[in-house]
Every structure is written in structure tokens, then in C-alpha cells.
Amino acid sequence: MQPGVEAEYQFPHEGVSVRCELCPNSCIIPDGGRGICSVRVNRGGALFADGYGIYPAVHMDPIEKKPLNHFLPGSSILSVGSVGCNLRCLHCQNHSLARGSPLGLEDSRIPPGEMVGISMKRGSVGIAFTYNEPTINFEYLMDVLPDLRGSGARVVMVTNGHLSPEPWKRVMSMTDGANIDVKGFTEEFYRDVTGGSLRSVLENVRAAFDMGVHVELTYLVIPGRNDDGDQVAGFLQWVRDHLSTSVPLHFTRFHPDHRMTDVPPTPVKTLERIRGEAVDSGHEHVYIGNAWGDGFNDTNCPGCGKVLINRDGYSTRVKGFKNGICSSCKREIYGVWK
Numbered sequence: 001m002q003p004g005v006e007a008e009y010q011f012p013h014e015g016v017s018v019r020c021e022l023c024p025n026s027c028i029i030p031d032g033g034r035g036i037c038s039v040r041v042n043r044g045g046a047l048f049a050d051g052y053g054i055y056p057a058v059h060m061d062p063i064e065k066k067p068l069n070h071f072l073p074g075s076s077i078l079s080v081g082s083v084g085c086n087l088r089c090l091h092c093q094n095h096s097l098a099r100g101s102p103l104g105l106e107d108s109r110i111p112p113g114e115m116v117g118i119s120m121k122r123g124s125v126g127i128a129f130t131y132n133e134p135t136i137n138f139e140y141l142m143d144v145l146p147d148l149r150g151s152g153a154r155v156v157m158v159t160n161g162h163l164s165p166e167p168w169k170r171v172m173s174m175t176d177g178a179n180i181d182v183k184g185f186t187e188e189f190y191r192d193v194t195g196g197s198l199r200s201v202l203e204n205v206r207a208a209f210d211m212g213v214h215v216e217l218t219y220l221v222i223p224g225r226n227d228d229g230d231q232v233a234g235f236l237q238w239v240r241d242h243l244s245t246s247v248p249l250h251f252t253r254f255h256p257d258h259r260m261t262d263v264p265p266t267p268v269k270t271l272e273r274i275r276g277e278a279v280d281s282g283h284e285h286v287y288i289g290n291a292w293g294d295g296f297n298d299t300n301c302p303g304c305g306k307v308l309i310n311r312d313g314y315s316t317r318v319k320g321f322k323n324g325i326c327s328s329c330k331r332e333i334y335g336v337w338k
């Protein structure tokens with residue numbers, strides 16, 4: 001295949017090996033080898049970003065599917081996915097893309113100039129980089145995001161947040177909205193189930209929030225792995241201490257997949273219990289995902305309790321609410337509304 005562009009954050013190691021510092025994995029890659037993410041390749045002592053512009057998945061999705069419930073509700077967003085991932089989640093629900101490699105996908109390369117044109121497609125509010133981990137396509141993002149933002153398109157990242165601090169801030173400085181996974185709340189869980197580092201993710205969540213990016217968090221609840229009171233309470237406490245009780249939280253249902261087929265789907269009552277704990281500890285916007293139930297994804301005013309956005313599947317009805325202000329009690333609601 002045609003090599004991608006030369007990669008940033010590469011450092012000489014020994015001989016013709018290189019060390020990549022784009023993400024906390026700090027892969028040491030021998031000549032001819034690939035990093036854990038599978039898209040960064042050492043050729044003769046130089047690291048190349050072979051995933052550059054490779055987007056085999058392109059779909060128009062409801063913004064609620066990202067999930068983002070407080071970001072232009074009811075809108076559609078062109079969603080693009082590449083291949084590769086820098087985590088190795090045993091339960092990966094998107095492993096065909098996440099564990100794929102760019103080899104043989106040359107035809108799906110979208111030059112940065114064309115991405116801007118695609119984003120103008122009728123009815124899309126911008127581009128969501130999603131399906132696989134978008135930030136490992138760092139060099140492409142650096143080339144395309146300024147033009148996307150300049151064209152007025154909104155930029156959304158659906159990300160695991162597992163990147164080194166400097167490149168993360170560079171991506172977030174050109175991002176409007178992010179749904180970031182917090183996959184569990186112990187280093188042990190991250191190491192054993194995802195191959196990543198919780199501390200790095202939390203630092204990045206906080207950085208994005210402090211930079212003014214609209215942030216929503218997804219916590220996939222896995223029975224017996226991260227649904228215990230300590231992990232959930234620790235997560236909620238961290239959000240209250242470091243972000244805000246207004247940050248939308250999505251507790252989503254696990255289904256057996258990939259290399260975790262011995263764990264049953266999350267009981268809906270577990271999700272309802274966790275939602276109750278979150279609401280009781282002061283969180284204002286708590287949603288249940290991958291499960292259908294009355295009010296699981298409605299947005300209520302935390303001031304007066306009125307339903308502001310009614311969601312039935314991906315059908316969204318905004319009512320009693322304008323430009324982020326509750327029409328009954330005038331409470332301002334966290335989000336991007338226009």
C-alpha cells in the first residue's frame with residue numbers, strides 16, 4: 001500500500017527501532033513492525049501513519065447515537081470510522097474496525113480537502129469521528145480539522161481518551177463535542193480488560209472539559225467487572241470533584257462480544273440501580289444506553305423536573321426549551337443547543 005505521511009511523536013530508539021509517544025502505550029516498534037494500534041508502521045527507522053485518511057465506514061447517524069444527548073438534539077451528523085485502536089478491550093463491540101489494519105483499504109482514503117466537501121452533505125451538522133479510535137489518525141486530524149472548523153462544520157470525537165497529553169490537547173482545541181469512554185474505575189480493570197491506563201484517560205477528560213469542549217461520558221456496565229458499588233461510586237465522585245454534576249453520563253448495556261463471551265448481558269435493573277445512585281448523589285443528566293425503557297433517554301430540567309427532550313429510540317422531540325433555557329423555570333442546561 002502507499003505509505004501514509006510521516007508520523008509525529010516518533011523518537012529514535014535502538015538501531016532502526018522507533019518509539020511512538022502519541023499515546024501512553026509508548027510502543028517500541030522494530031523495522032517493518034506496527035504499533036499496538038496497527039496503523040503506525042516503522043519503515044527503515046522512520047514511523048509512518050498508514051491510517052492517514054482511511055475511512056471505510058461513512059454513515060449519516062442521529063447525533064444521539066454517538067451518544068450525545070446535549071449537542072444539537074435531533075440533528076444528523078456524518079459519521080466516519082477508520083481502522084485500528086490503541087486499546088485492546090476484551091469486550092470490544094466494534095472489533096472488525098478496531099482490530100483491522102489499513103492494508104488493502106487504499107480505495108477508502110479520503111483526502112482532507114474532500115472531507116470538507118463531504119461534510120457539507122445536506123442535513124449534516126458536521127463530522128463525527130467515531131466507530132474506531134479516531135485520535136490514532138492524529139496526522140490526518142491535524143490536516144483536516146482546521147478546514148472543517150473553518151467551513152462551519154461541527155467536529156465531534158467519540159473517543160477512548162487514551163492519548164498523550166500534548167496531542168490530546170491539540171485535537172481537543174479543534175473539537176466541539178466529545179463523548180469519552182470511562183470504561184471502569186480501577187487501574188486494574190483498565191490494565192486487565194482494556195490494556196490502557198485509567199489515570200491518562202481521566203487527565204484527558206478533565207483537560208477537554210477545562211478547555212470548554214462539550215463533554216459527555218459513557219460507562220459501559222459489565223456484570224462482575226465494573227458494576228460494583230466501589231467503582232461506580234468512585235467514578236461518580238470523580239465527576240463531581242473534577243468536572244460538574246451537569247456533565248451528561250451514559251450508563252450503557254454490555255452484550256457479550258469479541259473475547260468476552262462468558263459474561264451475560266447487563267441486567268436492566270443494574271442499569272436502573274446505577275442511574276438511581278447517580279441521581280441520588282446529585283448528577284443532573286443520567287441516561288441508560290443500549291436498552292429501551294420509558295424515560296431512559298429523556299432530558300429533564302434539573303430545576304423543575306419538566307421533560308425538555310423526549311426520546312423514543314432515535315426519535316427526538318424537543319419541547320418547552322429554547323436555546324438551552326428551560327421555558328418553565330429558566331434554568332440553563334449544560335450543552336450545545338445552536
Ligand code: SF4
Pocket residue numbers: 020021022023024025026027034035036037038040085086136
Ligand atoms: S499511537 Fe499506536 S504506535 Fe503510537 S504508542 Fe499508541 S498504540 Fe503505539
